[in-house]
Amino acid sequence: MAMVQLTHPVPARSFTEIWPYIVVAASGVVLLFMMFQPWVTASNWNGSASVNAFGRIVHSTRNMTIWTQSAPASARIDGVWAILATIAILVEVMAAIQAVLRRNELSGSVAAIAAIVVTLLVLIDVLNLDRSTPEIVASLGKGNDLGSQLALVVGAVRGTSAYPWPGKEVPLKTSGLTLWALASMLVAAGSAVGVLMRSWRGGLRAIVAVATRLV
Template sequence: MFKPWLTATGWDGVGVVNAFGRLRRTTRHLNLWSQSPPPGPVISNVWAILASAAIIVTVVAAIRASRYRSAAAETLTAVAASAVAIFVAADLYHLNAAIPKVQLALSMSKDLSAQIGLAIGALRGSTNYPWPGKESQLRVAGLTSTALISLAITVVSAGITAVRARRGLQRLVKAVAARIL
């Protein structure tokens, strides 16, 4: 969850965001002397905190389920693992919705100092200034493979624990039925 889950590129650098919404950007200092630099994004970290709490509950419940083989612990493990998958999916959705904010934070302000900085960077060869006749292209922003793999792992884990919990509940129902009958 601490690795980059979102990457974005703008005229003023590259930004990476982890699951907790922390933006780290490398800048080309185009907006260094600007009167109004682009605002930094405010990305909520609620989903990542909830996912972290659910991960802790899942681990504790899984240890308890493996030691005591109780249906209640297996059910708690399945519910917690499902919560992790839901929270990670919500975090990815939230980060995907924050892409325009991150790109805006890496954009160039419209005053003359940013334009001069971009032109000087292009003359030095460190930026792609859109000169007439020269093709300039920025990379597309998006979720990283780490984020998508994390989602896949949590969904598969939730499915596996749900199957195990179902088997445990079936054993519990049989044991209760045997005692009653």
């Protein structure tokens, strides 16, 4: 008795049409993970800090300001761009999933638009964090009164820090964007380019089909 084959392989053309949306959905999930990683690092006399895309600061202190009356102000970073980017990523992922499951051109267009918005918001967020780096560095300063000088002397005596004598070179760590921030921009831009190419081709085929019927 002949066996009836029940499985029907998906045509290669179908996978070719949907793979950009699969990449977009996966990139959105990866980007959400990357947004919780340190995007900016900074250091100064009173310790070091790292900041994620939402402006959350993780600070390690050396207690250089416990005796000072002029402690630097804490840095305040606006995380609204990251919140908007998160909403856009969720829309992008859901639209991409709908485009994969339903082969829906409208969902594909929504995914493409959302991918562009995500790229712009991520770029704005990175620029905002980079602009806030001096403020973060200043918040890790040591103060300018007698209490801060006493803290420097105690640190020098204990060997935990070098006293900044005039003319003495004291190395300080640099601050700036991390690889997480740069990689996030690349992931967002790459997924946007991929889905835009797919949507452009789909739109072009639709225009050609309509024009053929009219002719």
